[in-house]
Amino acid sequence: MPRSTRPGARRADAQHSVEKILDAAIDCLSRNHDASVVQIAQAAGVGRVTLYGHFPSREGLVEAALAHLLERGEEVLSGLDLTGEPAQSLRELIDSSWLLIAQSGAMLEAAQKVLPPGRIHELHAGPEQRVRELIVRGQAQGAFRDDLPAAWLASALHHVLKGTAADVRSGAMTAEQAPEFIAQITLAAYAPQPSCSNRP
Amino acid sequence: MPRSTRPGARRADAQHSVEKILDAAIDCLSRNHDASVVQIAQAAGVGRVTLYGHFPSREGLVEAALAHLLERGEEVLSGLDLTGEPAQSLRELIDSSWLLIAQSGAMLEAAQKVLPPGRIHELHAGPEQRVRELIVRGQAQGAFRDDLPAAWLASALHHVLKGTAADVRSGAMTAEQAPEFIAQITLAAYAPQPSCSNRP
DNA sequence: GGTAAGTCGAACAGGCTTGTACGAGTTATG
DNA sequence: CATAACTCGTACAAGCCTGTTCGACTTACC
Structure with missing residues (x-):
């Protein structure tokens, strides 16, 4: 789990992924209070497991x-x-x-x-x-x-x-x-x- | 399903049950947006099946x-x-x-x-x-x-x-x-x- | 170009929900 | 008091969600 290392060590595409996920999360949650993780992942154009690779849980994602x-x-x-x-x-x-x-x-x-x-x-x-x-x-x-x-x-x-x-x-x-x-x-x-x- | 008959034909205790359920629903839903049916039934001191005997679904209960x-x-x-x-x-x-x-x-x-x-x-x-x-x-x-x-x-x-x-x-x-x-x-x-x- | 980092899909376990079914017990009401 | 109405607990099916694991694939980076 290399995502736990310092942010600077993340590969560029990984950083891009978290940004896409964050934007998608804001977008989805703004429209639907309890959008599921799969919905957010789809909106971000990313697999669900990839999302869990960057955020520990749904709660962690919402907070971020x-x-x-x-x-x-x-x-x-x-x-x-x-x-x-x-x-x-x-x-x-x-x-x-x-x-x-x-x-x-x-x-x-x-x-x-x-x-x-x-x-x-x-x-x-x-x-x-x-x-x-x-x-x-x-x-x-x-x-x-x-x-x-x-x-x-x-x-x-x-x-x-x-x-x-x-x-x-x-x-x-x-x-x-x-x-x-x-x-x-x-x-x-x-x-x-x-x-x-x-x-x- | 005698509950579908006119309200006047309901037995007194049945009427009392729906009132308890209604009050419990208001109470529970006021504190928790998505309280479950079982939570509401428990708060009303009533079985879950009894609740479903009086209301067709969770949505029907919330509306009522x-x-x-x-x-x-x-x-x-x-x-x-x-x-x-x-x-x-x-x-x-x-x-x-x-x-x-x-x-x-x-x-x-x-x-x-x-x-x-x-x-x-x-x-x-x-x-x-x-x-x-x-x-x-x-x-x-x-x-x-x-x-x-x-x-x-x-x-x-x-x-x-x-x-x-x-x-x-x-x-x-x-x-x-x-x-x-x-x-x-x-x-x-x-x-x-x-x-x-x-x-x- | 090699290697580690990242991604993917599928699949699983565990949990919580809703709604229904059954059988047995209890109580109001006529 | 007898009967229909009501209630209860348990159990079931079906669905959705979360979080994790696995192996294979792709891609960035040194």
């Missing part, structure tokens, strides 16, 4: 695929300049995040079923922190409301992004207007509120 | 359980008086919906995997329409923004409710403050916006 997916997303998001006006930065962050989430589809849900919860939360720390930091900065500058925890505001946005992506996948909504709609609703929700509460 | 769940929810929601001030009515609707969604848990996701999409959308028409009508009324009265479709505003609320319920289930959030948080964020998002757009 999720990590690969989030890694690609992180590359996109890290290229963004979020130091400008908070509202505008949030808009850009929403636009980019929308693309990523819409593409990844149900891949995350697939992972949620197989991987331990802590592992997923761990892999998601990056994107979540990026949004939260932007919110905190906006709160400090008075651009966003500060009567609610930044973590909650961030999670609400995450839910809307994820849910709307699911709607689009099921054909209940068109993808074009989605990011603009999400941005408008989010900016309104994040806006500073009048200090007086209308509830005693 | 979802219908039963939404029926119970509809009873709760239909008791609400939503004719008052839109914002206050929305608050009450959110509170009640939150309880229902938090209880039902992942049951819906389970159904989403087994039942044809049209069937689910059909069963969900009731709650969705109730929220949408309230939003439309609020828009007409000037209490809610009308620059976005009511259906979108409703779906966004639905996503936040569902996602936050999932967070609570996974322990990432406490259930107590959740409905108040959701209400605040939703009311802010629904509030009428200044006519001038800050984007050319």
Whole structure:
């Protein structure tokens, strides 16, 4: 089992195989929560035993695929300049995040079923922190409301992004207007509120 | 197979069995997307063959359980008086919906995997329409923004409710403050916006 | 060009599911 | 109380999935 040696020692075609498998896994799992290993292998144009030669188990494959997916997303998001006006930065962050989430589809849900919860939360720390930091900065500058925890505001946005992506996948909504709609609703929700509460 | 006769002809204990099975199915499927028939039967304190005596297949059971769940929810929601001030009515609707969604848990996701999409959308028409009508009324009265479709505003609320319920289930959030948080964020998002757009 | 690395298909074992069948026991109901 | 309805356990067939083994074939790399 030479696959256990360091990655650099892998032959070029082997490396190419794992990439094909990873891409196929993301593609298949995004469409079907519990795609079987044989389905993924077929989509990758690879034998099932070859797949098992590179990944210890289905769970290991899902984890690697999720990590690969989030890694690609992180590359996109890290290229963004979020130091400008908070509202505008949030808009850009929403636009980019929308693309990523819409593409990844149900891949995350697939992972949620197989991987331990802590592992997923761990892999998601990056994107979540990026949004939260932007919110905190906006709160400090008075651009966003500060009567609610930044973590909650961030999670609400995450839910809307994820849910709307699911709607689009099921054909209940068109993808074009989605990011603009999400941005408008989010900016309104994040806006500073009048200090007086209308509830005693 | 006397179960195929009209419901009134069922013996009392048989009727009791189907209720136990239905409750157990809702309970199990809310915690585990793909709970097996044997798991549900055990939770209901009933033999597997007895379950198959009342339901034709696993799919039939899931459908019946979802219908039963939404029926119970509809009873709760239909008791609400939503004719008052839109914002206050929305608050009450959110509170009640939150309880229902938090209880039902992942049951819906389970159904989403087994039942044809049209069937689910059909069963969900009731709650969705109730929220949408309230939003439309609020828009007409000037209490809610009308620059976005009511259906979108409703779906966004639905996503936040569902996602936050999932967070609570996974322990990432406490259930107590959740409905108040959701209400605040939703009311802010629904509030009428200044006519001038800050984007050319 | 030789060798190790990689791939392939077929096949097996083990497990879990669904759905059905049978026979015997229990209980509600008239 | 007698009967039909109901329930139960066990067992079976069929299918799918995972993970592993084997031998043979192809291909990259030194």
